[in-house]
Amino acid sequence: MTDAPTTPRFGEQGGVLTYGSYLRIPQLLDQQHPASDPEAHDELLFITIHQVYELWFKLLLHELDDARDQMLKGDAYVPRVRLTRCHAILRVLVGQVDVIDTMTPQDFLQFRNRLAPASGFQSVQFREVEFISGMKDPGYLKRFRGLTDDERARLTARLEEPSLWDGFLTAMRHAGFKTDTEDQRVQAYRTIAGDRAAHGQLWDLAEALVDHDQLLSMWRARHVLMAERQIGTKPGTGGSAGGAYLRSRVELRCYPELWELRSML
Numbered sequence: 001m002t003d004a005p006t007t008p009r010f011g012e013q014g015g016v017l018t019y020g021s022y023l024r025i026p027q028l029l030d031q032q033h034p035a036s037d038p039e040a041h042d043e044l045l046f047i048t049i050h051q052v053y054e055l056w057f058k059l060l061l062h063e064l065d066d067a068r069d070q071m072l073k074g075d076a077y078v079p080r081v082r083l084t085r086c087h088a089i090l091r092v093l094v095g096q097v098d099v100i101d102t103m104t105p106q107d108f109l110q111f112r113n114r115l116a117p118a119s120g121f122q123s124v125q126f127r128e129v130e131f132i133s134g135m136k137d138p139g140y141l142k143r144f145r146g147l148t149d150d151e152r153a154r155l156t157a158r159l160e161e162p163s164l165w166d167g168f169l170t171a172m173r174h175a176g177f178k179t180d181t182e183d184q185r186v187q188a189y190r191t192i193a194g195d196r197a198a199h200g201q202l203w204d205l206a207e208a209l210v211d212h213d214q215l216l217s218m219w220r221a222r223h224v225l226m227a228e229r230q231i232g233t234k235p236g237t238g239g240s241a242g243g244a245y246l247r248s249r250v251e252l253r254c255y256p257e258l259w260e261l262r263s264m265l
């Protein structure tokens with residue numbers, strides 16, 4: 001008599017898939033190549049944190065793309081679910097600055113001179129996040145140095161495609177609101193805000209966009225502090241004024257009309 005197992009015996013199916021092969025751990029762990037020689041101790045930290053950011057940016061774009069696409073179909077529920085995940089990711093992105101803050105400016109200087117003219121300016125995925133969020137600035141395409149053809153095509157497509165804001169206005173139109181003029185939109189926001197029993201999903205979606213906007217601003221604010229803590233008022237390796245440039249972007253808003261609504265309620 002054979003004992004029929006009541007629970008699957010994981011790991012005994014004879015398959016070839018392993019943790020390392022599925023997640024491509026050998027390839028992942030082979031991507032950290034410090035530029036300093038002799039190697040500065042903190043450069044591994046610097047490379048790791050940026051790579052982790054880029055992985056999260058990739059997932060953020062995956063979620064934001066779907067949020068926008070579902071809004072363009074008139075849905076308000078799934079986009080809110082997607083945005084809630086994005087908020088959790090963005091909080092992680094703000095929080096992990098703690099790790100880089102453990103680096104001293106002296107230790108950063110051990111390898112900083114090897115970094116110029118590279119800088120976060122050249123993060124294509126960060127700019128994609130800004131563009132899909134509604135902060136489309138074609139000027140960045142011209143300022144970018146060293147873009148590959150594929151990266152330029154991705155950014156150009158992001159400038160041309162609908163943003164989250166375009167998606168939100170479509171979802172409002174599906175619910176019967178007119179959104180062509182600013183007056184019509186303000187009237188719509190006020191109706192939605194004033195009757196949440198009737199328009200709860202749209203209200204929650206609008207609030208999720210405000211959360212998204214707020215978290216992007218919190219990342220920028222935290223990034224200014226991270227940068228000034230390391231380089232004070234020195235210019236950046238990317239050729240900007242450094243902290244002063246970064247500070248000028250903290251107050252930017254993706255959805256100014258949702259912030260202005262606050263003063264009208």
Ligand code: HEM
Pocket residue numbers: 049050053054100108118119120121122123126223226227228230231235236237238239240241242243245246249
């Ligand atoms: C030692 C830490 C860091 C310093 C001192 C620093 C400094 C700077 C400076 C000065 C700029 C302006 C461009 C320039 O002229 O160089 C910049 C831009 C940028 N950095 Fe960093 N950064 C640091 C870490 C990070 C990290 C961990 C990320 C994560 C991806 C990041 C992402 C960016 C992005 C996306 C921009 C473009 C911002 C924009 O144009 O609005 N930075 N950084």
Ligand SMILES: N[C@@H](CC(=O)c1ccccc1NC=O)C(=O)O
Pocket residue numbers: 050112115118119120121231235236237238
């Ligand atoms: N812009 C920074 C250097 C820096 O942080 C950096 C350099 C190369 C690649 C990514 C970077 N991260 C953010 O700007 C600086 O001026 O010190």
